[in-house]
Amino acid sequence: MVVFNYFIELFEKSDLIIEFVWFLIAMLLFLVITIIIYLKYLRSTLRRNEKSKNKLEKEFETAIITYLYAGDPDSKEISSDQLLIIEGLKKGTSKSYRKDILIATMLKLGYEISGEMAESIDKLYIQTGLKEYSLSKLKNKKWNLIAEGIRELTLFEVKEVQHLVKEHLNHPKSEVRSEMQLYLVNLFHFKGLDFLNEIKTPISEWDQIQLLEVLQLYKTQEISDISSWLKSSNESVVFFSLKLAKIYNQYGVKEELIALLQHPNVNVRVEAIHIISHLDIIEAKNELKTNFNTLDLEEQIAFFAMIEETYELADKPFILDNILNPNFEIKYSALKILKELSLDEFNSFKDLSLDPQFIKIINFVESN
Amino acid sequence: MQNTILVIRFLFFLYGFMLIGSYIVLGIISVIESIEYMKKNSFVNYNKILSSNISPSISIIAPAYNESLNIIENVRSLLSCHYANYDVIIVNDGSKDDSLEKLIEAYNLVKVDFLINEQIPTQPIRDGIYKSTNPAFEKLIVVDKENGGKADALNMGLNISTNKYVACIDVDCLLIEDALLKLIKPFLETTDTKVIAAGGVIRIANSCIIKQGKLIDVNLPKNMMVQGQILEYLRAFLLGRMAWSRLNGLLVISGAFGLFDKKIAIEVGGYDIHTVGEDMEIIVRMRRYMEELEDKPKYKVAYIPDPLCWTEAPDNYKTFISQRNRWTRGTIETLRKHRKIGLNRKYGAMGLLSYPYWFLFERLAPIVEILGLLYFGLLVFFGKVRWDYTIAFILVAYLFTVLFSIIAIISEELTYHQYKKKGTGLKMVIISFTEPFIIHPFILYSAVMGNIDYYFNKKKKWGAMTRKGMSNTQTKN
Amino acid sequence: MKKILLAEDNSMLSLLLKFRLEKEGYELLIAENGKESIALIEEHSPALILTDIMMPFISGLEVISHVRNTLFAKTPIIVFSASGQEEVVLKAFKLGANDFMSKPFSPNELMNRVQRILR
Numbered sequence: 001m002v003v004f005n006y007f008i009e010l011f012e013k014s015d016l017i018i019e020f021v022w023f024l025i026a027m028l029l030f031l032v033i034t035i036i037i038y039l040k041y042l043r044s045t046l047r048r049n050e051k052s053k054n055k056l057e058k059e060f061e062t063a064i065i066t067y068l069y070a071g072d073p074d075s076k077e078i079s080s081d082q083l084l085i086i087e088g089l090k091k092g093t094s095k096s097y098r099k100d101i102l103i104a105t106m107l108k109l110g111y112e113i114s115g116e117m118a119e120s121i122d123k124l125y126i127q128t129g130l131k132e133y134s135l136s137k138l139k140n141k142k143w144n145l146i147a148e149g150i151r152e153l154t155l156f157e158v159k160e161v162q163h164l165v166k167e168h169l170n171h172p173k174s175e176v177r178s179e180m181q182l183y184l185v186n187l188f189h190f191k192g193l194d195f196l197n198e199i200k201t202p203i204s205e206w207d208q209i210q211l212l213e214v215l216q217l218y219k220t221q222e223i224s225d226i227s228s229w230l231k232s233s234n235e236s237v238v239f240f241s242l243k244l245a246k247i248y249n250q251y252g253v254k255e256e257l258i259a260l261l262q263h264p265n266v267n268v269r270v271e272a273i274h275i276i277s278h279l280d281i282i283e284a285k286n287e288l289k290t291n292f293n294t295l296d297l298e299e300q301i302a303f304f305a306m307i308e309e310t311y312e313l314a315d316k317p318f319i320l321d322n323i324l325n326p327n328f329e330i331k332y333s334a335l336k337i338l339k340e341l342s343l344d345e346f347n348s349f350k351d352l353s354l355d356p357q358f359i360k361i362i363n364f365v366e367s368n
Numbered sequence: 369m370q371n372t373i374l375v376i377r378f379l380f381f382l383y384g385f386m387l388i389g390s391y392i393v394l395g396i397i398s399v400i401e402s403i404e405y406m407k408k409n410s411f412v413n414y415n416k417i418l419s420s421n422i423s424p425s426i427s428i429i430a431p432a433y434n435e436s437l438n439i440i441e442n443v444r445s446l447l448s449c450h451y452a453n454y455d456v457i458i459v460n461d462g463s464k465d466d467s468l469e470k471l472i473e474a475y476n477l478v479k480v481d482f483l484i485n486e487q488i489p490t491q492p493i494r495d496g497i498y499k500s501t502n503p504a505f506e507k508l509i510v511v512d513k514e515n516g517g518k519a520d521a522l523n524m525g526l527n528i529s530t531n532k533y534v535a536c537i538d539v540d541c542l543l544i545e546d547a548l549l550k551l552i553k554p555f556l557e558t559t560d561t562k563v564i565a566a567g568g569v570i571r572i573a574n575s576c577i578i579k580q581g582k583l584i585d586v587n588l589p590k591n592m593m594v595q596g597q598i599l600e601y602l603r604a605f606l607l608g609r610m611a612w613s614r615l616n617g618l619l620v621i622s623g624a625f626g627l628f629d630k631k632i633a634i635e636v637g638g639y640d641i642h643t644v645g646e647d648m649e650i651i652v653r654m655r656r657y658m659e660e661l662e663d664k665p666k667y668k669v670a671y672i673p674d675p676l677c678w679t680e681a682p683d684n685y686k687t688f689i690s691q692r693n694r695w696t697r698g699t700i701e702t703l704r705k706h707r708k709i710g711l712n713r714k715y716g717a718m719g720l721l722s723y724p725y726w727f728l729f730e731r732l733a734p735i736v737e738i739l740g741l742l743y744f745g746l747l748v749f750f751g752k753v754r755w756d757y758t759i760a761f762i763l764v765a766y767l768f769t770v771l772f773s774i775i776a777i778i779s780e781e782l783t784y785h786q787y788k789k790k791g792t793g794l795k796m797v798i799i800s801f802t803e804p805f806i807i808h809p810f811i812l813y814s815a816v817m818g819n820i821d822y823y824f825n826k827k828k829k830w831g832a833m834t835r836k837g838m839s840n841t842q843t844k845n
Numbered sequence: 846m847k848k849i850l851l852a853e854d855n856s857m858l859s860l861l862l863k864f865r866l867e868k869e870g871y872e873l874l875i876a877e878n879g880k881e882s883i884a885l886i887e888e889h890s891p892a893l894i895l896t897d898i899m900m901p902f903i904s905g906l907e908v909i910s911h912v913r914n915t916l917f918a919k920t921p922i923i924v925f926s927a928s929g930q931e932e933v934v935l936k937a938f939k940l941g942a943n944d945f946m947s948k949p950f951s952p953n954e955l956m957n958r959v960q961r962i963l964r
Contacts, residue, residue, distance in 0.1 A: 021760040028767035035774050036797055042781050043793040050788070061857050065864060105857070112858045115951025144407045151413075174557075175408060205424075206556035210413075213420050236559065243422065328485045357486075364483040421932065448879075448904055452930065502914075503936045504906040582878070 053101060056092075060105040063089060067124060068117055078127070086127045099133050107155055125156040138164055143173040150179040154186045162187075169195060178207045185214045190224045197228070202236040212243055223248045230256040235265060242271050246278050258284050270298045277306030285310060289318055297327060304333040311337045316345075324353060332361050339365050376743065383736055384761075387729055388768055395775060398610035402783055405610075405673060414549050424532045424556070426454040426548055426627070429525030430539040431518050436465040440474045442539050445582075447507055451548040455507045457525045458539065462494060462515025471510050476502045488523040488638035491516035497528070518623070519639035519646040526638050529630060538624045541679040542573060542583060551627045554670035564654050565628045566670035567621030569605040571786070572598050573678035583678060586786045588795055593688060595799045596807035597681045603776040606673060606783070613671035617722035619655070621669065623647030625677035632657065643705070645698015652706050659715045675784055688807075689814040696734070696818025703731055734815035766804060773800035847963055848872045848889050852882035852896040852908060853925070862895075865952060866959070879908050886912060886920075893963055894922045895955075898933055906937060913941040921962045925950065 063085055070081035078086070093099045103125075110121055125131060130152070137149025150165055168180045181203070184192030193211075203211075215223075229241035230253055238260070245253055260272035261284065276284045288295070288303050295303065304322075307315060319341065322334040339346040350362045428446055432439060439458075446456045460468050471477060477498035484493075495512035513524055522536050533555065535548060547568065555563045575589035589595060612618045623646065636657045639646045651669060658667040682688040703710075703726060710727060712719040747753045777796050780786065787796065849871050853859050856877075863873045874889060876882035879900045886894065886908075894912065898905035905924055912918050923944045924937045934945050944958060 018756055018760055021757075021764055025760065025763050025767060028764065028771060032767060032771050032774065035771065035778065039774060039778055039781070039793055039797065042778065046781060046785055047788065047790070061860065065857075065861050068861070069864060069868075108855065108857045109861065110949075112855055112949050113861075113952055114949040115953055117861075117952050118949065144410065148410075174559075202559035204557045204559050206553060209420050209422050209556070212422055247422075328487075332483065332485075361483065364481065368481060421930070448900070450899055452933075502910060503939055504904065504910045506936070 056098060056101050057105055059092070060089070060102050061108075064106060064109065064121070064124070068120055071120060078123070086124065089124075089128050093128065093130075096133070099130060102128070103130060103134075103152055110155055122156045126158075131156070131158055134158075135161065135164070138168075143171070143176050146171070147173070147176045147179045150176070150183050154179070154183040157187060159187050166195075169198065170200065174201070174204065174207075177201060178204075178210070181207060181211060182214065185211050189215065189218050189220075190222075193224060196232070196237050196240070199234060199237065202234065203240060204236070205239075208236070208240045208243065211240070212247065215244075216247070223250075225252075226250060227253045227256050230260065235268065238263070238268055239271065242268075242275050246275050249279060251279055251281075254279075254281055254283070257281065258287075261288070266296050266298060269296070270302045273299060273302040273306060277302070277309060280310065282310065289315070292318070301327065301329050304330050308333055308337060311341065313341060316341055320345075320349075323349060324358070328357060328361075331358065332365070335361055335365050380736075380740055380743075383728075384765065387733075388765075390725065390729065391768075391772055394611040395607050395772065397614050398607045399779065401610050401614040402606070402673065402779060406783060412553075414546055421452055423451070423453050424552065425530075426451065426533045426535055426552065427525065427529035427531040427630075428454060428456045428535045428537060428548075429459065429522055429529065430456065430537050431459045431461050431521030431525070432463065432467055432539045433461045433515070433518075433521075434463045434465045434467065435539055436463070436467045436470060438540060439467050440470055443471065443475070443508065445542060446537075446539075447505065448545065449543060449548050450545040451552075453531075454548060455509060455529075455531065457528055458508070458510045459521040459525050460510065460512045461517070461521040462491070462513060468495060468510070468512050472498065475500045475505045475508055475510075477508075477510055482528070484527050486527055487634050488527055490520050490524045490527065517641055519641040519643075522646070523638040523641070526630065526634055532630060533627055534630045534633065535625070535627045536623070537626075537677070538679065541570075541624050541677050542578060543625065544583060544676055544678075547625070547676040548627075550672055550674055550676060551625075554672065555627070555629070558668075561666040561668050562658075563629070563670050564632050564658060564667050565621055565626060565651060566672060567609075567618070567626045568672045568676040569609075569674065570601060570622050570624050571675045571678045572601060572681045574680055574683060576678065578678075587789070588787055588792050589683075591683045592799075592802070592806050593685065594681050594683050595795075596803040597688075599773050599776070599796070599799050599803050600807065601681075602780050603773060606779045607772070607776050609671050610673055612722065613669070615717060615721065616668045617717050617725075618669040618671055619652055619718070619722050619726055620648040621651050621671075622677075624679050628654075640705075643698060643701040644694045645702050648698055649702040649705065652702055652709070655718055656706060656709060656715070659718065673783065675786060685810060689810060689817070692811055692814035693818040693821060696815045697822045699726070699731055700819070700822050703727055734812050735819065737812055738816055769804055770800050773803065846870065846872045847893070848874060848891040849893045849895065849959070849963075850874045850876065850882060850885055850889070850891040852876040852879065852894070852900060852905065854878065854897065854900060861952060862955070865956060869956065869960070871959075871963075879904055882908055883911050886918075887916070890918070891920065893959065894920055895925070895959075896922065897925045898930065898937065899927065906933070906940060909937060909940040909942050923955075923958065923962075 067082055067085040070079055070085065072079045089102065093102050106121055106125060110118060134149045134152040134156075137145045137152075140146060140149070146168065150168070153161060153165065162184075165180055165183050168176050171177050171180070181192075181195060184195055186192070223244065226241040226244050229237050230245070232238055232241070242260075244250065245257065257272055257276055257279070258281070261269055261276075263269050263272065273284075273288070285306070288306075292300060292303065307319075311319070315337070319334050319337050322330055323338060325331045325334060335346070338349070346365075350366070352358070428449070430442075430446060435442070443456065443458060458471065460471075477500055479496040480499045482497040491514040493512065494514050498510040498512070500506065500508050509528065511524055511528060513521065516524075525536070526534060533552065535551065537543070551566050551568055554566045572589075572594060573583070574591065574594045575587040576583060577585040577587065588598070609618060626647070628650075632654055633650065636650070636653050638650070640649045640653070643649050655667075655669065658665065682691055703723070706723075709715045709719045710723040715723075744753070744758075774797065777793075777800070787793075847870075849866060851859055851862060851873055853862075853875070854877050859875045863875065866873045874885050874891060876885050879896075882894075882896060885891070894908070896905040896908050900908075909922055909924070912920055912922065921943045922941070923946065924934065924942045925946055925948055926934050926937070927948050930947075934947075937945060943962070946955060946958070
């Protein structure tokens with residue numbers, strides 16, 4: 001008690017600043033206690049949610065699988081057993097978080113299977129009213145919900161809402177644009193790529209890879225005409241069509257590809273050389289060879305990769321010019337080609353330099 | 369005399385005030401950034417990229433020094449990453465044990481002829497370079513070289529890799545399966561900014577159940593030392609780095625797991641073998657390189673808050689102290705080597721914000737603290753202590769630390785919720801209260817010792833690197 | 846009853862195939878990763894192995910390699926791969942896989958192939 005009184009006295013006598021600090025302490029203490037209570041609440045809610053989510057998932061999983069096997073194999077119609085399941089699912093998903101779980105469960109399978117069963121899952125999506133739910137997300141103000149809605153429409157192949165999805169062509173958030181592009185390409189394949197004519201925003205590398213992967217699901221070598229995209233003022237569209245040219249061996253766009261060798265962006269030029277090499281467009285070779293010394297290093301390296309595939313005896317003087325090239329990769333490439341072109345000359349040039357790097361390459365090329 | 373004391377008091381007060389202020393600001397920024405990140409990544413489909421052959425190539429570089437005990441399992445776990453286009457380069461850095469023999473036997477390795485473009489000078493190859501004859505292990509390359517320390521081993525990996533990106537990791541840490549995929553994403557999703565490096569969160573694996581290279585169950589360890597570190601990591605990664613990444617001011621990517629643009633890493637000369645803080649140093653140097661480029665391209669060091677990499681933390685004071693001592697010296701060395709950046713407008717946010725912050729609140733913090741304690745000691749000696757002030761200010765600082773820790777825990781719960789077990793929440797709260805007494809004194813001690821070793825014990829400075837200096841975490845339970 | 850091993854980490858797909866295969870009179874053993882599947886193969890020597898290529902810890906490729914080169918078993922193996930993994934599939938064939946299906950695949954088609962192999 002004495003101690004306590006001492007402190008009270010002290011407090012009364014103390015300066016303004018110390019009073020303020022004590023006030024701060026009280027505040028902090030209050031905050032700490034509140035936040036601990038919140039943590040407790042948060043953890044139990046999370047645990048409860050997770051439990052009920054797992055339970056729901058299991059329920060939905062069984063329901064979906066039963067639904068899939070309850071169909072009549074000979075008819076396209078929905079069987080009465082299936083109708084029962086649909087009604088059950090509808091009742092069970094009045095709340096939106098339950099709808100989200102059902103969608104996630106259906107997708108878990110949707111990613112892995114195709115054919116009749118996949119179609120039957122798409123049908124289930126429409127029958128349970130989830131399509132309206134996804135569509136309602138498109139009208140939401142939150143961009144992440146719009147993106148989510150588009151994604152669901154994509155995965156359950158709802159083709160007829162194209163116009164609603166396309167409204168987001170130039171949405172300020174890249175995530176929404178990316179989902180929109182995936183929708184078009186997933187459902188309309190090469191025709192879906194028409195958005196490339198209009199798009200003003202850059203398409204990231206990540207999105208490009210996704211789009212190409214989707215396209216590759218459809219085993220076709222017939223693709224749209226890419227020549228206008230190769231001339232696009234949107235550089236990412238150029239990069240994308242270069243990738244298309246490579247994957248789908250587009251010999252038809254030879255001239256456009258050669259024209260890209262003059263593109264202001266060095267990365268475009270390098271990529272163009274790679275594709276030209278991949279497609280064996282010999283016409284470009286002489287031009288590149290003549291201008292070799294004016295090219296950027298990256299282009300030179302890319303060109304040597306091309307020469308490695310297409311060398312002929314006439315290239316020998318050019319190769320000999322480069323066996324002492326200061327760049328390791330070019331030097332290595334030149335020596336490798338020289339050995340193939342003429343072993344005698346390779347042997348006569350192998351003591352040309354005492355540079356250890358040169359000797360290392362010589363030894364390696366000799367024994368391989 | 370009276371004035372001097374007033375000035376000293378004012379300086380201490382100002383320092384404390386700024387420290388607390390910066391924590392509050394960083395905390396707020398990190399919350400904003402976390403919400404944004406979770407929103408952005410809630411519906412990403414990694415499946416497509418995962419298996420794509422068009423996805424860019426990555427090399428995992430893992431230096432190993434006397435890791436014989438676990439090397440087979442560790443390599444196996446690295447080989448089973450979910451990514452289509454990668455290889456694994458194990459650099460055996462002059463191990464004196466039978467690591468190499470074990471690897472050869474387990475993975476059917478044979479010596480191959482390999483032309484190395486030695487862009488960064490390193491210690492020479494010792495036994496050779498090995499690859500597997502079994503197509504199932506085609507991704508694996510094992511390099512046996514003379515000992516040169518972790519940085520030197522990583523440089524060898526940089527020379528050997530033919531891929532566009534390199535992931536530098538500690539061989540003993542556990543990567544979750546889609547770690548590469550998640551870490552490559554920032555490089556591929558930006559369109560106007562060049563990402564030069566990306567780092568992930570390090571989580572502590574002590575007491576967690578790991579089976580077959582996979583994290584099965586996350587537990588809170590009983591060891592108080594490790595508990596304290598878990599909290600410390602949560603604060604640093606979920607609140608600190610998250611905010612710095614938003615400000616594009618990250619100066620460090622943990623050496624245990626980071627992904628780099630190989631071309632830039634090589635252009636700056638790879639890792640510095642003369643520092644014990646090579647993981648921080650290379651990031652600062654890469655950033656500096658980008659800032660000094662003529663056309664000033666937009667660039668960033670990215671950060672992924674997902675728990676991608678789990679590692680064992682020291683569970684005894686001895687290893688802990690030596691680890692922190694090394695970190696302290698690494699920070700001092702890096703900041704000193706690049707002191708030109710500090711407060712230099714030419715280096716933008718890095719010079720005006722990150723560097724001063726690191727210097728004031730990481731580099732100087734232990735020194736200020738020790739000076740404060742000494743000053744306080746003097747006051748006690750002369751009987752001049754105002755106990756009401758002392759108690760009040762200590763309480764403020766203490767409660768603030770506790771509050772900050774609990775916010776970090778909440779942030780973890782809201783994002784990844786890894787510690788699911790019942791009762792763990794209460795334990796974590798208790799740790800928030802005890803942690804300042806359990807590990808803080810040791811952090812302070814090792815930081816001070818680090819300073820002393822750096823300035824007065826040159827032998828230690830060099831010795832530590834060649835003998836050890838491999839992994840952040842040498843201990844295994 | 847003929848035993849079939851399925852190594853697949855998507856539990857719902859496993860469940861779907863389990864229903865179907867059991868209806869056709871096979872016993873299905875489910876492994877969630879490569880290590881489990883090797884253990885199950887050694888214990889039960891199934892008549893057919895269905896394995897995903899990308900699996901945690903031990904990949905499908907290693908499972909094939911283990912069956913052919915360590916156990917010297919001729920058990921037919923069908924691999925599942927994600928699309929666009931032609932190289933990996935080639936590797937799988939080199940190691941001794943008998944057939945492959947690329948995901949997403951049709952469960953009906955899989956049933957046909959299973960029945961053809963086990964007839």
